Amino acid sequence: xxxxxxxxxxxxxxxxxxxxxxxxxxxxxxxxxxxxxxxxxxxxxxxxxxxxxxxxxxxxxxxxxxxxxxxxxxxxxxxxxxxxxxxxxxxxxxxxxxxxxxxxxxxxxxxxxxxxxxxxxxxxxxxxxxxxxxxxxxxxxxxxxxxxxxxxxxxxxxxxxxxxxxxxxxxxxxxxxxxxxxxxxxxxxxxxxxxxxxxxxxxxxxxxxxxxxxxxxxxxxxxxxxxxxxxxxxxxxxxxxxxxxxxxxxxxxxxxxxxxxxxxxxxxxxxxxxxxxxxxxxxxxxxxxxxxxxxxxxxxxxxxxxxxxxxxxxxxxxxxxxxxxxxxxxxxxxxxxxxxxxxxxxxxxxxxxxxxxxxxxxxxxxxxxxxxxxxxxxxxxxxxxxxxxxxxxxxxxxxxxxxxxxxxxxxxxxxxxxxxxxxxxxxxxxxxxxxxxxxxxxxxxxxxxxxxxxxxxxxxxxxxxxxxxxxxxxxxx
Amino acid sequence: xxxxxxxxxxxxxxxxxxxxxxxxxxxxxxxxxxxxxxxxxxxxxxxxxxxxxxxxxxxxxxxxxxxxxxxxxxxxxxxxxxxxxxxxxxxxxxxxxxxxxxxxxxxxxxxxxxxxxxxxxxxxxxxxxxxxxxxxxxxxxxxxxxxxxxxxxxxxxxxxxxxxxxxxxxxxxxxxxxxxxxxxxxxxxxxxxxxxxxxxxxxxxxxxxxxxxxxxxxxxxxxxxxxxxxxxxxxxxxxxxxxxxxxxxxxxxxxxxxxxxxxxxxxxxxxxxxxxxxxxxxxxxxxxxxxxxxxxxxxxxxxxxxxxxxxxxxxxxxxxxx
Numbered sequence: 001x002x003x004x005x006x007x008x009x010x011x012x013x014x015x016x017x018x019x020x021x022x023x024x025x026x027x028x029x030x031x032x033x034x035x036x037x038x039x040x041x042x043x044x045x046x047x048x049x050x051x052x053x054x055x056x057x058x059x060x061x062x063x064x065x066x067x068x069x070x071x072x073x074x075x076x077x078x079x080x081x082x083x084x085x086x087x088x089x090x091x092x093x094x095x096x097x098x099x100x101x102x103x104x105x106x107x108x109x110x111x112x113x114x115x116x117x118x119x120x121x122x123x124x125x126x127x128x129x130x131x132x133x134x135x136x137x138x139x140x141x142x143x144x145x146x147x148x149x150x151x152x153x154x155x156x157x158x159x160x161x162x163x164x165x166x167x168x169x170x171x172x173x174x175x176x177x178x179x180x181x182x183x184x185x186x187x188x189x190x191x192x193x194x195x196x197x198x199x200x201x202x203x204x205x206x207x208x209x210x211x212x213x214x215x216x217x218x219x220x221x222x223x224x225x226x227x228x229x230x231x232x233x234x235x236x237x238x239x240x241x242x243x244x245x246x247x248x249x250x251x252x253x254x255x256x257x258x259x260x261x262x263x264x265x266x267x268x269x270x271x272x273x274x275x276x277x278x279x280x281x282x283x284x285x286x287x288x289x290x291x292x293x294x295x296x297x298x299x300x301x302x303x304x305x306x307x308x309x310x311x312x313x314x315x316x317x318x319x320x321x322x323x324x325x326x327x328x329x330x331x332x333x334x335x336x337x338x339x340x341x342x343x344x345x346x347x348x349x350x351x352x353x354x355x356x357x358x359x360x361x362x363x364x365x366x367x368x369x370x371x372x373x374x375x376x377x378x379x380x381x382x383x384x385x386x387x388x389x390x391x392x393x394x395x396x397x398x399x400x401x402x403x404x405x406x407x408x409x410x411x412x413x414x415x416x417x418x419x420x421x422x423x424x425x426x427x428x429x430x431x432x433x434x435x436x437x438x439x440x441x442x443x444x445x446x447x448x449x450x451x452x453x454x455x456x457x458x459x460x461x462x463x464x465x466x467x468x469x470x471x472x473x474x475x476x477x
Numbered sequence: 478x479x480x481x482x483x484x485x486x487x488x489x490x491x492x493x494x495x496x497x498x499x500x501x502x503x504x505x506x507x508x509x510x511x512x513x514x515x516x517x518x519x520x521x522x523x524x525x526x527x528x529x530x531x532x533x534x535x536x537x538x539x540x541x542x543x544x545x546x547x548x549x550x551x552x553x554x555x556x557x558x559x560x561x562x563x564x565x566x567x568x569x570x571x572x573x574x575x576x577x578x579x580x581x582x583x584x585x586x587x588x589x590x591x592x593x594x595x596x597x598x599x600x601x602x603x604x605x606x607x608x609x610x611x612x613x614x615x616x617x618x619x620x621x622x623x624x625x626x627x628x629x630x631x632x633x634x635x636x637x638x639x640x641x642x643x644x645x646x647x648x649x650x651x652x653x654x655x656x657x658x659x660x661x662x663x664x665x666x667x668x669x670x671x672x673x674x675x676x677x678x679x680x681x682x683x684x685x686x687x688x689x690x691x692x693x694x695x696x697x698x699x700x701x702x703x704x705x706x707x708x709x710x711x712x713x714x715x716x717x718x719x720x721x722x723x724x725x726x727x728x729x730x731x732x733x734x735x736x737x738x739x740x741x742x743x744x745x746x747x748x749x750x751x752x753x754x755x756x757x758x759x760x761x762x763x764x765x766x767x768x769x770x771x772x773x774x775x776x777x778x779x780x781x782x783x784x785x786x787x788x789x790x791x792x793x794x795x796x797x798x799x
Contacts, residue, residue: 027525
């Protein structure tokens with residue numbers, strides 16, 4: 001590893017914002033993934049000029065530089081696999097401008113999603129992508145991962161909200177991408193190129209995002225199913241029927257047991273549940289959508305259907321879904337929830353089949369997998385639940401990943417729908433997307449010839465995810 | 478620095494620590510993170526450090542110990558952890574192991590200046606955790622000793638010590654000098670008419686999600702004091718002097734305060750109101766309200782109503798600066 005001039009960084013960002021003490025280096029060695037690798041120094045810039053100076057220095061000295069938001073990424077995007085500098089962007093957290101007449105907001109990258117929505121709500125506006133981690137996730141991180149969430153079935157993913165961006169390139173230059181207009185046809189859509197780039201092409205230092213008026217009404221329904229397959233079919237039929245749900249979520253029996261254990265919700269322990277929501281300004285239109293979805297649920301043997309417009313009641317029904325990820329660790333003693341094979345995207349028509357396949361592959365390989373997710377937008381979340389202390393379980397997980405992704409890719413699905421590739425999803429993704437890797441490498445080389453920006457991620461990540469970095473668990477034999 | 482630490486008490490937590498999926502829902506609620514903003518100040522950061530030490534991957538060092546001893550035990554982290562990781566229990570055991578190994582510890586633990594301490598024992602009787610006790614150190618000589626494992630850093634003793642002998646490390650904006658400075662800074666903005674002192678343990682997390690600055694202006698400001706029992710009367714007077722039209726103290730309801738600090742606040746504010754009359758300040762310029770965890774809507778309503786009342790009252794004549 002290259003030696004880093006800490007004093008120089010302290011001069012740029014202030015001594016109180018640069019740390020290379022062991023506590024900080026170890027704390028910044030991980031995100032929400034299974035990976036762990038220590039940086040050599042952590043720097044917390046406050047403005048664009050500081051970011052430019054730090055990047056210029058890193059480029060000249062060929063030191064890796066890894067931007068980091070909330071560290072809620074699940075695939076190791078912010079894990080500094082080659083050491084170097086971690087840039088903690090959370091201090092750049094100002095909402096710079098809310099412009100209702102242009103329906104846009106201009107923010108620094110460290111603004112937290114929920115904070116933005118809190119500020120927007122007083123204008124009767126909102127920023128819709130809403131990943132489950134919106135309580136901590138930063139807008140910069142959401143752009144870098146192209147995050148989406150429960151409302152994406154109607155409102156789309158982060159990429160659909162990016163209008164413009166200020167980005168610091170690998171040589172320290174500042175560029176302004178995109179425009180303040182709702183459409184533009186003026187050259188390459190470079191702001192879109194940065195979306196999902198996971199910090200490998202540039203550092204997002206400002207973003208102009210589209211916003212929406214808050215709907216006057218939201219109505220949420222929940223239906224129970226004895227068979228997971230019936231729930232899967234319901235989802236694809238709802239989408240195909242022309243309904244416009246603002247949320248269409250699935251949670252399987254394993255997920256239900258886990259949230260009941262963790263949160264004491266007293267949900268009926270059935271094969272699967274579906275949450276469906278419609279929103280808008282005309283109540284009769286919402287009633288129509290909800291009725292249509294309810295009918296489809298019933299046609300597919302859905303029962304125990306509850307429907308509510310009341311915010312408190314909606315919160316109660318939805319609470320379990322929001323905390324499902326963490327709750328899964330409660331499913332069974334000795335078994336923990338790992339962020340692996342966590343967010344494949346599949347065509348709506350394949351949801352039922354895919355859900356069945358996931359349980360089958362998990363069983364064959366001695367791990368437990370829950371199936372849930374924003375299935376309306378084709379996102380299936382799973383987590384591999386295993387005993388992290390047993391080395392064999394990691395081999396089992398590796399086998400699951402290979403088998404599962406081979407299947408997902410064979411039905412026209414994608415490796416990641418909303419969490420990104422990072423380290424842990426790189427091997428199956430590389431296997432499936434051999435055709436585009438040379439193009440991505442050419443872009444990376446053109447923009448970052450010294451390979452300093454979050455190196456060895458996505459197409460350049462190691463082929464063996466288990467040994468790519470230390471695992472953050474102590475694995476025995 | 479001790480060379481070898483036996484993690485006798487904390488070793489048992491490895492399985493629980495593995496359950497942390499590092500979602501980070503704990504850190505947006507952590508007052509330490511809000512003060513310092515480093516990942517190592519977050520509950521999940523501390524858990525990672527402890528996991529590293531007990532599994533032998535991370536060698537204990539003073540800078541790690543310093544982080545582990547920073548916690549106010551508000552338990553917002555463990556109460557909100559859906560993986561059910563008992564964060565503060567793990568922290569307490571790690572602290573015990575590190576103290577046993579001989580590390581110097583300070584963090585959020587209170588310190589007693591023996592030169593100033595008169596060993597009156599006021600602090601001993603009010604500490605609910607029995608973290609303070611009077612010990613004999615010689616014939617007719619006594620001192621107050623702090624149990625560094627049991628001290629929760631709530632700071633009730635700090636605001637009650639008549640000699641001002643108890644201190645706490647600065648940096649978290651909860652010591653008296655820091656609170657005074659904070660009041661002054663906030664009230665420089667002439668738009669701020671109402672100052673709310675909020676307890677971190679009950680109501681505050683419900684209102685705040687992170688430190689993002691917002692462009693929405695409010696006629697009030699909130700200062701988190703940890704326990705409402707830390708709101709010393711001079712802080713209220715200070716706010717008036719700096720131009721506040723009113724002060725609201727938001728604490729836990731009776732029976733719900735972890736430290737019984739709310740009762741102390743109630744008593745103090747009754748006495749303060751009597752003094753206010755002598756100072757020609759209407760007693761209703763100070764308001765004490767109880768809020769349970771999750772009652773942020775009630776807090777918002779109370780703030781709005783009290784703001785309206787203050788608007789009718791106008792500035793305090795005795796301090797009519799604005």
